[in-house]
Amino acid sequence: MSSAASYPTNTETAQHGWRVLAILSALMGFASISTDLYLPAMPAMGRALGADAGHVELTVSGYLVGFSLGQLFWGPLSDRxxxxxxxxxxLVLFAIGSAGCAMAGSAWALVGWRVLQAVGACAGVVLARAMVRDLYEGHRAAQMLSTLMTVMAVAPLLGPIVGGQILALAGWRAIFWTLVGVGMATLAALLTLPETLPPERRNHEPLGHALLRYGTLIRHRRLLGYAGAGGFFYGGMFAYIAGTPFAYVTYHHVPPELYGLLFGAGIVGIMATNTFNARLVRRLGSDRLLLCGTGLAALSGLVLAVTAWTGWGGLWGLAVPLFLFASATGFIVANSIAGALSGFPERAGAVSALVGSVHYGSGIVSSALVGAFANGTPWPMGWVIALTGIGSLLCAWLLVPANRSTGRSP
Structure with a gap:
């Protein structure tokens, strides 16, 4: 059978519409659901395993280690x-890692299984982005990424709420067994998705050479700017993920089952800004919207640092700037990824992996800092988010010297 008969064209694949959109959204959502579902259970997990807050927060850092490094291998593998x-x-590795988490007997065992879970989960995330680049170009790619992230935002919106209910009904281990089922269901759905990279478009160089070419990619200033803008911002978001369970539940005594409502407010903001981004990107350009988003992240991060230090506003003094910071996602993530991919269509898998590795690698540092400096107050989370917001703005402003009226990439 010829490749033309076996592999649909971009147009034919894109015409699968909502089915492709749903599967790609599910794949991209693995990064969120793998952590968001168990966030309300983190204090309970610490009590059950005899671990303090800092050790439990390392389950986020361990996950990010696997997620960041794993992408560097999945990208070149998919290009070939x-x-x-x-x-x-x-997806198979994700299911095995999730089962290991469910049976873990110590905090360190849980961290180890989280690493394996992340190595599996990141394949779906990095390759879903590459599939979008296989099918779409330019501002259309940014629009589709915004649409995907709007749809996939349902996972982190519902994740803490559902996780809180599972915790109340069946305990924290049942949360990870639920993730095993999610992984298997997504694997079954994947079998209905057409291949988006036909053989004639694949990169057949040895995998060792492909890995070495990451050094060449990071020499491109523009690519470094896009990756840095998104990477610093992701660092802030994972500080948010690692810090808010204890800032809300432990420090401000929010019931675990209500934590999801506060967390979900930020997701609603993300969905709104992704929707706005998809509508505005053709008219204003992705680079201009990226700059606006990083400016919002820096400003809200600074406000958060002040309120976390002074205690001004109590719970709402944290919740409001965190909402604004999270909402900047819609203007930063899709535009930074689309900008990075636009210059390297023949190496979309590797570029997507590199950008994703920078994104989640920064999360390793930020979540580890929140855990290392944990002192029972929201202050460590606040200053880490402020610094990452400023870093994101500087990368977008200094390293992406784009025509901000069109947002075109070379």
Whole structure:
């Protein structure tokens, strides 16, 4: 059978519409659901495993280690062997890691299984972005990424709420068994998704050479700017993820089952700004919207640092600037990823992996800092988020010297 008969064209694949959109959204959502579902259970997990807050927060850092490093391998593999097979292998690893988390007997065992879970989960995330680049170009790619993230935002919106209910009904281990089921269901759905990278468009160089080419990619100033803007921002978001369970539940005594409502408010903001971004990107340009988003992140981060230090406003003094910071996601993530991918269509998998590795690698540092400096107050989370917001703005402003009226990439 010829490749033309076996592999649909971009137009044919794009016409699958909502089914493709749903599966890609599910794949991209693994980064969120793998952590968001168990956030309300973190204090309970610490009590059950005899671990303090700092050790439990390392389950986020350990996850990010696997997620960041794993992407560097999945990207070149997908450029050579296509997208579907690596995703399928990743989903199997995700299910095995989730089962290990459910049976873990100590905090360190849980951290180890979280690493394996993350290595599997990141395959779906990085390759879903590459599939979008296989199918769309330019501002259309940014629009589709915004649409995907709007749809996938349902996962982190519902994740803490559902996780809180599972915790109340069946305990924290049942949360990870639920993730095993999610992984298997997504694997079944993947089998209905057409391959988006036909053999004639694949990169057949040895994988060792492909890995070494990451050094060449990071020499591109523009790519470094996009990756840095998104990376610093992701660092702030993972400080938010690692810090808010204890800032809200322990420090401000919010019931675990209501934590999801506060967390979900930020997700609603993300969905709104992603929707605005998809509508505005053609008219204003992705680079201009990226700059606006990083400016919002820096400003809200500074306000958060002040309120976390002084205690001004109590719970709402934290919740409001955190909402604004999280809402900047819609203007930063899609535009930074689309900008990075636009210059390297023939290496979309590797570029997506590199950008994703920078994004989640920064999360390793930020979540570890929140855990290392944990002192029972929201202050460590506040200053880490402020610094990452400023870093994101500087990368967008100094390293992406774009025509901000059109947002075009070379």
């Amino acid at each position: 062997f296509g997208r579907r097979l690596p995703v399928a292998v990743g």
